[in-house]
Amino acid sequence: MVIRPFKLTLLIGLSLLSAIAAVIFGVAKADALQVMLKPNPPVLGDTVSVWIATDQKTGVPPTVSVDRKQFPAFQMSANRWRAFIPTTPLDQAGLKQVVVTGDGLQQTLAMQLGDRDFPTQSIWLSGSGSDLEPTDYEWDKVSAFKKLVTPQKFWNGAFLKPNEGEITTGFGVRRYYNGEFANDYYHRGIDYAGGYGSPVIAPAAGYVRLVGTVSQGFRLHGNTVGVDHGQGVESIFLHLSEIYVKEGDFVKAGQAIGAVGATGAATGPHLHWGLYVNGESINPVAWRYEGVE
Structure with a gap:
């Protein structure tokens, strides 16, 4: 298929706009910074594992934070990292925001922390x-x-x-x-x-x-x-x-x-x-x- 010049220019322009938007608004390709929480949803007392996959292999650990408290991430393989978020009976149940930053990209995941009855x-x-x-x-x-x-x-x-x-x-x-x-x-x-x-x-x-x-x-x-x-x-x-x-x-x-x-x-x-x-x-x-x- 032959791409006409004006279509090629349009494609390049759209790609450039996407790149600029990624820089300005922190928008990333889905496969550039992948984050998974386990278990999801958790309940009070659970340990939440945060698994992070990136395209780049810089060796620089991503940051993971909840309510402005940061938790260390450890490299598990070439481009995979894992952090632990502890929860306790003294925490407030409800919606939490897990903020993950890596390779200049950022993702915010909603985590619904469930309540639990303790004797x-x-x-x-x-x-x-x-x-x-x-x-x-x-x-x-x-x-x-x-x-x-x-x-x-x-x-x-x-x-x-x-x-x-x-x-x-x-x-x-x-x-x-x-x-x-x-x-x-x-x-x-x-x-x-x-x-x-x-x-x-x-x-x-x-x-x-x-x-x-x-x-x-x-x-x-x-x-x-x-x-x-x-x-x-x-x-x-x-x-x-x-x-x-x-x-x-x-x-x-x-x-x-x-x-x-x-x-x-x-x-x-x-x-x-x-x-x-x-x-x-x-x-x-x-x-x-x-x-x-």
Whole structure:
């Protein structure tokens, strides 16, 4: 087919206008910056995976933000990236805007964060309750651990159950203390009623980045181990009777790292396992049964 000169000029002009519009208005070809959210829609407590594909292989990570809070993206292959958005029971359910920028292009995706009912408990305390407050040393060590963002990814597939005991308290339970609702509290993990001295295993591979003991001032958490699984994902294990690892050790999935105990603020032997993503305690269920990548 022969294209007449005026048609060729028109085609070039339209292409030029499209390019100018892309620069001015951030309009991109659908295949230039592809973004997918999983799960979509999520509910409170879910970890949202943001998968990003670009045409260019610059090696410069895209940016991902929600409500002006930015989350790190990690390169998973030549032109694919992944970021995690943690959600918690304290978040406001409703429509969220996920803004992704990469290779000079930007996409905004609507994310409908669904509500979820969490059980409530009433707890009555006597005295000052000082045993429920961490020491300054304990607070600083645990806070620093939860903020770790290691570039490498050490886990692979679904996480293992860290203890064979039955679950006594699930994730996200809200509480009344002496009849007053604790607005900023939710149970940040899962409690397993394992027998005293029963093994606690690493649910996934990673480096031991936190070891704290009662003798060092871990008054609230008791004997504690924290494992860094990489890319902002960390596990913390509380109230242990024994610790089998030291800071800097690399542990494999299924490796024994300690034993169930009742140290710290515990009414009886049990394991508290908390899973954190980008500093926020999230629901471990999907990580245990489906695997989050």
